[in-house]
Amino acid sequence: MSVIHLQNVQVLNPKGSFSDPYIFKVTFECISPLEDDIEWRLIYVGSAESASYDQELDNCMVGPVPVGVNSFEFEADAPHPDKIPTQDLLGVTVILLTGSYRDAEFIRVGYYVNNFYEDPALQENPPEQVDLSIVKREVLAEKPRVTRFNVKWDADSKPATLPSTSNAMDTDDSSQAIVPPPAGGSSSSGFGSQASGQYNGSDGQSVGSRSAFAPVAVQ
Template sequence: MSVVTLMNTTVLNNPAPFLSPFKFVVTIGSRQDLEEDLEWKVRYVGSASSIEYDQVLDVVLVGPVHEGHHQFVLEVPAPDPELIPPLDAVGVTIIILESFYRGNRFLKLGYFLCNDYEDQELRENPPAVPVFEKLSRRILDSDPRLTLFPIAWDSAEEEVLQPVESDEAVLDWNMDGTASEDEAEEEEDVLEDDEDEDEDEGDIDLDAID
């Protein structure tokens, strides 16, 4: 069992202009005092075609973390428009929250989001060069996907375990705490998709994003 669990997340300022910061209220629970801070990373998937377009929006340290429940606001800047391929500026993509302890990732939370123009004329006739100032984003916060990764924590009992590499996720959970169906098959698909990530293009699959 993980020492730190994600109790809840709330997406603020949603929908919002594309260039506005992302804001998440994060609630976690810890079963013990931690010796080191938690590291939180927010990643924006710029294109389904290649991970080279992923942008790390910010890395935030949270601590000290004592036994009990903790709540904080995770605010990060919008992605850099110049690093997004023009053809991928409008449409569906993914925003990912990740948490690490001692350099090991133990949690990944992904949301689908949609970027589109508010102006009807621009929606019907989108310009070849995206006008990011007129884009709006909407995060599908009703259907997040949580993936957990086993790691070594602070206790002597858990330190005898070898940390699992970040691409070996073992469980996907819904935010209500129930496990997703067909977990084994889903995780096999994730690993296969990761191997072929630079070769395949098409629709964005949240489960296939490492």
């Protein structure tokens, strides 16, 4: 049984320029006291071809975590474009918010991100060199994919008596996991269906998702 239940994640600035930071508001419930802090990480998938292009934009330790509902804002800088393959600077990729306890990842929230030119003329005839000063990015904030992993919490962790809570983000279903399940097993869910694998950005065009959310190795 999980001690931490993720209740909601808000993307506070889903639309912006490529260079703008990412700002998330994370709300979760802790049902039993924890001995250690929770580590949150934000990872930008630079290319679907290789995890070597993944960038950890930032990480933070949250704790001590009291029993009850907690929330915090997590801000991270934009990815370094020089670490992204040129052919992957534009188009659809993924950003991952992960939560870990004692180096064991217990939850992962993935969002599609579209990097594009707003000008229709540039969409039709993009410059040979990507001009990031005019590239926009949009996070598909309404369509996250949530994957939970079974981890070992504190040996003496016992759920406290709290009012039950439920919302779409914290409800498991039997949909296909977006990452290979670890030995302990995982479950995947999300609010809103993304079955088509298509993203409709601000430009109104449907763009293929390149691939499912790429696995990210937890160091």
